[in-house]
Amino acid sequence: MFEAIVNMTKTPKVIVLRTAGTNCDEETGFAFEHFGAKVDLVHINKLLNREVNLSDYHILAIPGGFTYGDDIESGRILANELRIHLGEDIIKFINDKKLIIGICNGFQVLVKAGFLPGNLTGSKISKTYLSQKVTLISNDSSKFEDRWTYLEVRGDSVWTKGLKEIVYFPVAHAEGKFVPQDGAVLKSLTDNGQVAFRYCSQYGEAPVYPQNPNGSVDNIAGITDITGRVLGLMPHPERHFLFEHHPFWTRKEKQSKYGEGSMIFKNGVNYVKTTLL
Amino acid sequence: MNWRIEIRHKKGVFDSLGESIEKSIVDMGIASVSKVEVAQIYNISGSLTKSQIQTICNELLVDKITQKYECADCQKLTHQKTQSDENIVEIAYNPGVMDPVEHSTMKGIIDLGIEGVESVSTAKEYILTGKISAKELDLIVEKVLANKLIQHVVSFFELKKSSKRNLEQEVEVVKVELLGANDKKLMKLSQEGQLFLNLNEMKTIQKYFKKLKRNPTDCELETVAQTWSEHCYHKTFRGDIKYQYTVNGVQKTKTVRNLLKSTIIKATTEINKSWCVSVFHDNAGVIRFDEDSNICFKAETHNHPSALEPFGGANTGIGGVIRDILGTGLGAKPICCTDVFCFAPPDMAFKDLPLGTLHPKRVMKGVVSGVRDYGNKMGIPTVNGSIIFDKKYVGNPLVYCGNVGIMPKDKVFKKVLKGDLVVVAGGKTGRDGIHGATFSSGELTTESEVVSSGAVQIGDPIQEKKVLDALVIARDKDLYTAVTDCGAGGLSSAVGEMGEELGVRVDLEKVPLKYDGLNYEEIWISESQERMVFSVKPKNVKKMLEVFADENVEATVIGEFTGNKKLELFYKGYQVCDIDMEFLYEGNPKITKEALWAEPKIKTPIIPLQASLNDKLLEVLSHYNVCSKEWVIRQYDHEVQGGSIIKPLVGVNCDGPSDASVITPKLGSLKGIAISNGINAQYGKIDPFWMAASCIDEAVRQIVAVGGDVDRIAILDNFCWGNPDKPDRLGSLVRAAEGCYKTAVGYQVPFISGKDSLYNEYSDGKKSIAIPGTVLISAIGIVDDVTKTVTMDFKESGNLIYCIGETYDEMGGSIYLDTFDCLGATVPKVNTKKAMKSFKALNKAVSNGLVRSIHDCSEGGLGVALAEMAFSGMLGATIRLDKVPYKGEDIRSDKVFFSESNSRFVVEVTKENQKKFEKLLEGISCGVIGQVEETPEFIVYGRKDEVCANLYIQDLKEAWQKPLRW
Structure with a gap:
């Protein structure tokens, strides 16, 4: 018993945030847990009433789903809840060099709350930087689509270290078209190395629909903040966790039990182990 | 004050919704609309300042990167044309139709720290550019933009009105004059009350109340009608059938007592698989999965509602079958959906449509959207399905929705105890879906959309997801003794069923309502969605309500399981129902139906032999029943929950048609399930026996094709047939059921659950179009190691x-x-x-x-x-x-x-x-x-x-x- 407690202090702790309509919480939590993290799936009510403290964790994961039904627009209501009621806590979390990942709906939330792309000019963040600078809107096809996409991996975020140059993850969304506020924001994102994933063809060439499944500007599928510690992406790495999740694994030789998305979760856990513990 | 907010895309932002509507208008043959713009409208009433409204817009309602807005007192902001060829139509939900956005918006406003909002309503404004006649505009509204069952065109005058709803009314217990009624009067009561009861049944009810020396209340009569409806009681399958059939030219007759027991259940009993845990007596069939868990599977239909309002019908269909899984045993977690549809061909000419029917392409698009909306938002992967086309489905499409769940093995059985309290949890009760159960127990007619419009509703998947989250927590804390879902018949059938053995008392005024003005009968039979009923020991009630409150789900004690074997309902102290459970569940008269089956006389056609089969192969591949359904499949999330191993689309470009889907329900385990289906209405036109056999064969062989063990396959039957009061329809049903029995026993694959939907006919006043008798076989197989598939x-x-x-x-x-x-x-x-x-x-x-x-x-x-x-x-x-x-x-x-x-x-x-x-x-x-x-x-x-x-x-x-x- 005593041993277990001692080990706990050396164990990366992940909070997977959930609320009405969250639905990828279990598989996202599983991915972190598999690499040795202690994972709690926590309803936002528990953070709001201070039953649970964000500062007890090293990684905040906002998983996919349809929080509040995507009513008004995707991610908006949860984004406001976080920004208004937990804004200070999250800013401290980021400034403490902890990690945040938002997948699909979680990405929409981070973008609409202004945590992504965050401060485009320096690594410190405060409330003033929380204005929305990019958005994710309805796919050009105007419908929900579940399909696999090839992604060119860019930048040097802690999350994407060691990933292959081109990875293959599925998207499943209706509002994933990335649109920056203006050319200046887009330029900063590119210049700062904040673009983490771009849709591409199988061979890394410029994509056409459906390779770019939603019409995203500059084929952007995922971005980080300027430090690379806050990552948001529309595709689902947790759905390519095992080799057998690949859509045509039956045609491929098995070299590892893992799929190409697993590395992201492993990176997160390893960063905490080496840097924060 | 009433504020009106109009939100539009900024210039240069691609309006994908507008674009897709434009495409649908062109599909209708109207080419003159060159552009469609869509504006989102919010009407907010309450004591709010202009600056508060601006905050609401800037921080909540408007995406400032791509959208712009106008807001004003709604009396000032009106439709304004900027160009002469602009046509502006605004469409809103009818009062009483659930609009989940209203609720979310209220929540979002409170998050901003703004109080004083009284109500929110939403609408969409469509600006169509192009020269079109008033008639064409009406047509576009009717065929593309709105469904009058749930929506209406907003007129200018309505904007000025406050959207507040009424009003307290006095309690008046309505008695129905039954005791003195003659046969003619009895049938009139049945028809006018939409009870769908026959004379014999009405007389049985009359006799019961004669014994009680009083007339029934409206609520009592309605409760009996619901309980005895084909939808809830399955009179055809459970009754006696005098079956006449011809074998090799010789006519024979036999009496079939209880078709279900003598075919489907008989097969399961004979096969006697040790891994069947609970079959045919719960919401879904349960089989063993691994050492700790069981799997349950159920498929349902939602045909009549989908015929009238395809989106809402399919939406609530999938919502309903998911609740079946939530209500199996002490509750299971849904792990995948299956969906099978039957439509008329999507290229059918408008002129060939029977009066009062929707075009099959619109039905198909609506149904697919309805399933997509509910399954995706619940986070349940839709992994398998099928679509077949036949002209006879024109007024009566078939929408089969299936769901699979997983549960701990010690949560399979439930028992309501005397003294337990009745707790209803989930959505509030409104006037939606009244008469759904009885409505689906009759034929559809041109009048259906007028008479039965209350039977159509829209679901709220997020509400159901919250219920699921709370239910699993409460289940694992052992906080309740039994659970069931509110489906057809609403509280009437859910509470009734749970109290069948003990008796139950409910105080109807305690049921949370969406709005005032419902009377006791409406509360009792409303089919408002997303509600579950629990029996909870008094000592656990506090904890139970806390668990639900933690997930923001409303849960309320509304009554008690009494032990006096009666159904007692009260409303504000007045007793509105007092009948014996025994009469309700055992008292309906046994019926004998006539069935006739004769081999159809079909000539074998003479087909000229062609030198090359090239053209025919291409034609067969392009046949609607064969061609790719990728357009549908991609709209469903088939990978959520992270267990997708064989997807519905496979191959080097992810576009080949896989036979069965395989998923792993437990993260970290390589044990899986394979799901498939068999359906073919064509064969049934020749011989329903071999149709049923072929469907079982198809479902089983598809699981074998991905590597599933044939010794671990269980199946479901879903019969959709025409009017069983017509002997030829019932004859073919009996024959199909016999085919099911023989083939299931042959393959040793047990049926674990099933359902029937009868009366699938559409009458345009002159003649009745019956669907071809259609049986769906859904199969589930246990796969020990998915890496070998x-x-x-x-x-x-x-x-x-x-x-x-x-x-x-x-x-x-x-x-x-x-x-x-x-x-x-x-x-x-x-x-x-x-x-x-x-x-x-x-x-x-x-x-x-x-x-x-x-x-x-x-x-x-x-x-x-x-x-x-x-x-x-x-x-x-x-x-x-x-x-x-x-x-x-x-x-x-x-x-x-x-x-x-x-x-x-x-x-x-x-x-x-x-x-x-x-x-x-x-x-x-x-x-x-x-x-x-x-x-x-x-x-x-x-x-x-x-x-x-x-x-x-x-x-x-x-x-x-x-x-x-x-």
């Missing part, structure tokens, strides 16, 4: 192609004959003894790793199976039809190629494994019929060694993908 795409050139199983001259009901507009007489039969050997041998071959790909032969036969394997693997093939094991008398290449004989597979094996594979297949009919080729050509040699087909695989794929690429 296989897919249907060819893998590598040089590999051998086998055909396993025998091909007969069984062209009846085939797609090939349909391309000649013929039905044919020789329907595919099933030989379970022979097939079982193939299934077992293939199981072994797959688990020994000897197989590279397998595909079953179904619609379109060997030809379609081979073509699909080739283009899914982007590889060619050379095929020799003389090597196909053929047992027919009349040997013709087209028959070998397109016959739809059952129990057949195409299998790809490496040359290296040839000997091992053939050893396993000893004694089984099979042949090496060709080889996979590197060049993208599909070459088929006929029975006389002539080339009878020679096509590029790209052309095969294009023919297959084109028809439903919307």
Whole structure:
């Protein structure tokens, strides 16, 4: 018993945030847990009433789903809840060099709350930087689509270290078209190395629909903040966790039990182990 | 004050919704609309300042990067045309129709710290640019923009009105004059009250109340009607049937007592599998999965609501079957959905539509959207399905929704205890869905959309997701003793069923309402969605309500299970119902229905033999019942929950049609389930017995095709038939049920649950169109190691192609004959003894790793199976039809190629494994019929060694993908 407690202090702790309509919480939590993290799936009510403290964790994961039904627009209501009621806590979390990942709906939330792309000019963040600078809107096809996409991996975020140059993850969304506020924001994102994933063809060439499944500007599928510690992406790495999740694994030789998305979760856990513990 | 906010896209932002509406308008044949813009409208009333409204807009409602807005006092902001050829229409939900956005917006405003909002309503404004007549505009509104059952065009005057709803009314207990009624009056009461009860049943009710020496209340009469409805009681399947049938020209008669028990359940009892945990007495059938968990499976239909309001009908259909899983045992967690639809052909001419029906393309798009909305938002992957088309489904589409759940093995059984409290949790109760159960127990007519409009509703998947989250927590804390879902009949059937043995008392005024003004009867029978009923020991009630409150779900105590074996309802102190449970559940008169089955007289058509089968192969691939359904599949999230192993689309470009889907329900475990279905209405037109047999064969062989163990397969039956009061319809139903029994026993696959939906007919006033009797067989198989499963795409050139199983001259009901507009007489039969050997041998071959790909032969036969394997693997093939094991008398290449004989597979094996594979297949009919080729050509040699087909695989794929690429 005593041993277990001692080990706990050396164990990366992940909070997977959930609320009405969250639905990828279990598989996202599983991915972190598999690499040795202690994972709690926590309803936002528990953070709001201070039953649970964000500062007890090293990684905040906002998983996919349809929080509040995507009513008004995707991610908006949860984004406001976080920004208004937990804004200070999250800013401290980021400034403490902890990690945040938002997948699909979680990405929409981070973008609409202004945590992504965050401060485009320096690594410190405060409330003033929380204005929305990019958005994710309805796919050009105007419908929900579940399909696999090839992604060119860019930048040097802690999350994407060691990933292959081109990875293959599925998207499943209706509002994933990335649109920056203006050319200046887009330029900063590119210049700062904040673009983490771009849709591409199988061979890394410029994509056409459906390779770019939603019409995203500059084929952007995922971005980080300027430090690379806050990552948001529309595709689902947790759905390519095992080799057998690949859509045509039956045609491929098995070299590892893992799929190409697993590395992201492993990176997160390893960063905490080496840097924060 | 009432504020109106209009939100539009900024200039230069692509309006994808506008674009897709424009496309639909062009589809209708109106070409003059050049642009469609959509504005989102919010009407907010309450004491709010302009600056508060601006905060609401800037921080909540408007995406400032892509949108702009105007807001004003709603009296000032009106429709303003800027150009003469602009047509502006605003569409809103009818009062009483649930709009989840209202609730979310209220929450969002409170998050901003702004109080004082009284109500929120939403609408959409459509600005259509182009010269169109008023009549065309009406048509666009009716066919594309709105469904009058749930929506209406907003007029200017309405904007000025406050959207506040009424009002307290006085309690008045309504008594129905039943005791003195003669036969004519009794039937009038049944019709006018939409009770759908026959004279004998009305008389039985009269007799009961005569004994009580009083008239029933409206609520009592309605409760009996709900409980005795075909939908809830399944009178046809449970009653007696006098069955007349003809065998080899000799007429015979027999009495079938309880069709369900004497066919479907009988099969399960005889098969007696030890892994069947709970069959036929709960919301879903339960089978063992692994040491700790069980799996449950159920499929339902939602046909009549989907005919009238496709989105809402399918939406609440899927919501309903998910609640069945939540309410199985002490509750299961849903892990995947299956959906099977039957529509009229989507290219049907508008002029051919019977009066009062929606166009099949609109029905299809609406149904798909409804399923997409609910399944995706609940986070349940939709992994398997099928769509078939037939003109007879025109007024009466079929929408089958299935759901699979997983539960801990100690949560399978429930028991309500005396003294337990009745807790209702989830959505509030409104006036929606009143008369749903009785409505689905009669035929649809042109009047249905007027009379039964209350039966149509829209679901709120997020509400149901919250209920699911709370339910699982409460279950694992052992906080309740039983649970069931509110489905058809609402509280009336859910609470009634739970209290059947003990008796129950409910105080109806305690039920949380969406708005005031509902009377006690409406509260009792409302079919408002997303509600579950629990029985909770008094000592656990506090904790139970806390768990639900933590997930923001409303849960309320509304009554008690009493032990006096009565159904007692009170409303504000007045007793409105007092009847004996025994009368309610056992008191309905036994009925005997007449059934007649005679072999239809169909001539075998004479089809001229063609030298080349190229054109026919392309035509068969393009047939609606064969072609790709990718447009539908991609709109469903089939990978959420992280357990997708074999997806519905497979192959090198992720676009080939997989036979069954495989998922792993437990993260971290490689044990899986395989899901498939069998459906074919064509065969039933020749012989429903062999249709049922073929459907079971198809469902089972598809699971075998991915590597599922045939000894671990369970199935569900879903019968959709016409009016069973007509002897010919009922005769074919009996025959189909007999086919189910024989084949299930033959394959030793037990039925674990099932459902029937009868009265699927559409009457336009003159004649009645019955659907072809349609049985859906859904199958589930347990897969011990998913890493050994296989897919249907060819893998590598040089590999051998086998055909396993025998091909007969069984062209009846085939797609090939349909391309000649013929039905044919020789329907595919099933030989379970022979097939079982193939299934077992293939199981072994797959688990020994000897197989590279397998595909079953179904619609379109060997030809379609081979073509699909080739283009899914982007590889060619050379095929020799003389090597196909053929047992027919009349040997013709087209028959070998397109016959739809059952129990057949195409299998790809490496040359290296040839000997091992053939050893396993000893004694089984099979042949090496060709080889996979590197060049993208599909070459088929006929029975006389002539080339009878020679096509590029790209052309095969294009023919297959084109028809439903919307």
